[in-house]
Amino acid sequence: MAEPLRIALAGLGTVGAGVIRLVEANAALIARRAGRPLQITAVSARDRNKDRGVDLSRYAWVDDMVILGERDDVDVVVELVGGSDGPALALARTTFEAGKSLVTANKAMIAHHGLELAAKAEAAKVGLKFEAAVAGGIPVIKGLREGAAANEIERVYGILNGTCNFILSTMEDTGRDFGDVLAEAQAKGYAEADPAFDIEGTDAAHKLSILAAISFGSQVDFGSVDTAGITRLRAADIAQADALGYVIRLIGMADTETVDGTNRLFQRVQPHLVPFDHPLAHVDGATNAVVAEGNFSGRLLFQGAGAGDGPTASAVVADLIDLARGEIGAPFSVPVAELEAMPRAETGHRLGRSYIRFMVADRPGVLAEITAALRDAGVSIESLIQKGRAGDAGAVMVSMVTHEGPESAVTEAIRLLDGSDSLTEPPLVMHLLGN
Known part of the structure; x- marks a missing residue:
């Protein structure tokens, strides 16, 4: 069998401890599927003395997690620290600069810095994997x-x-x-x-x-x-x-x-x-x-x-198995240079039905004021329900579902009612999901 894939693990919370347990419990199965063993060689976290329910004595402890990727006994770094910036981002950058692959569960970091990190990974011809960053154990x-x-x-x-x-x-x-x-x-x-x-x-x-x-x-x-x-x-x-x-x-x-x-x-x-x-x-x-x-x-x-130590650890180790097989690929499916910069879409013309909830003063004429604003904005009401008092002093709940129409019409109706003393709080608008 090929040489082990040597792993440094940054972050030893519930997911980090779960990764250790999974790698140890399923070691033989993982090695067969990956074509080589997975071997954790170094770990790092904020508190060295905390009891995490796993034996860390066999791994090298590194106080400064940012330098984990620079170690000679590490092929890939697993980042489970979290946060869009700070130590997690610094670790990711130094890992790629050292020519090592990175596996992370850090959705905030990928959402904010994913393009930069993907470009660094591609330049170094190493992997950036983040299956665990979205929906836990779901692949x-x-x-x-x-x-x-x-x-x-x-x-x-x-x-x-x-x-x-x-x-x-x-x-x-x-x-x-x-x-x-x-x-x-x-x-x-x-x-x-x-x-x-x-x-x-x-x-x-x-x-x-x-x-x-x-x-x-x-x-x-x-x-x-x-x-x-x-x-x-x-x-x-x-x-x-x-x-x-x-x-x-x-x-x-x-x-x-x-x-x-x-x-x-x-x-x-x-x-x-x-x-x-x-x-x-x-x-x-x-x-x-x-x-x-x-x-x-x-x-x-x-x-x-979508979360938890077992499902998230499963996604992390699945990424490690891919790297052990030599499967790198473009982090976002296509090379960074080919990712399209798309402007934000306007939403006013989007067609759909909406649920609108009003909390209103319990007095005559309020419903007429609301329906007049909807009429003037071109919103057609499919159904309307007025409830009794909902616990707020003097407030009544009025809710309705609109017929299909442009979102801009609902936005305009809400604008027409802005500042009305008939409303005890701003309206709540939710869209209806189509089949």
Whole structure:
């Protein structure tokens, strides 16, 4: 058998410890499939004395993780530190400068610096692998980059954050409100003490920008992702959606369009109403799911655990097996020089149906004011429900679903109502996911 692939591991949290356990537990199987053993030679983390439940005595400890790639006994570095900048980025740069490959689960770093790092990897003729950065143990990057390589991907979308999906599906099952379920998610370890990255949609936006680049051959453009989280959702919205035949899920969606000969990139993360008969409606708990629509393959669904030590470690080690086989490839499917810089797509002309929720003062004339604004903006109402008081002093919930129309019309209706003293808070708009 060939010489081992020698690995340096930076970051020994739950995923890093999971990688060690997986490499040790399945060593013989991995060696057969990779054609050579995987051998961890050096590790690094912030706290040398922390008990991580794995034996680190057989590995060299390196205090300065940034220099791991410079060691003579290392062929590939695994970065599990996290963060878009700081030590993780410095480690990635020094690894490529030393002519070594890098495997990472760091979606923030790839979303912000993926083009730079891919260019460095290509120049050094080494690998940059990041399967674990999107959807945990689901092989969606490999599926898009390899399994669907012959297809033109027309749209990619899905449930990309397990924390949000746990919260939404629990609200759906129990009728409880957002704040209460968020506290449960934190207690169970599904949400961080500071959950902003998850519940505000940033984590999903990082992942979506990576998927879009691979799907469409575009440059990674996290900055153009239109992002909204789930913090404004109420139990009443969940119940309303259910009565209409929908569940609410945080959906990341990307596609492209050509305007005057220029390809433009649409990227959005936002809560959507998903019809009961859509595959994503049945994705519950902390599960992730990604749908890719190819022009020959049709709809492809990738579903599974989106986080956790086992699934994420599985994705990391799968990348290591590829490198052990000598499979490098372009990180974003095509060489960096061929990735297209696509301007951000305008959204006003996009056609669809919307759910609009208003919290309004409980007094006569309010509903007439709202419907007049919708009429003047050219929004046609399909259904309208006015609930009783929802617990806010003097406030009533009015929700409606629009007929299909341009998004610009809904935007204009909201603008016409801006500043109205009839509204006790800004309206909430969610799009309906088509089949």
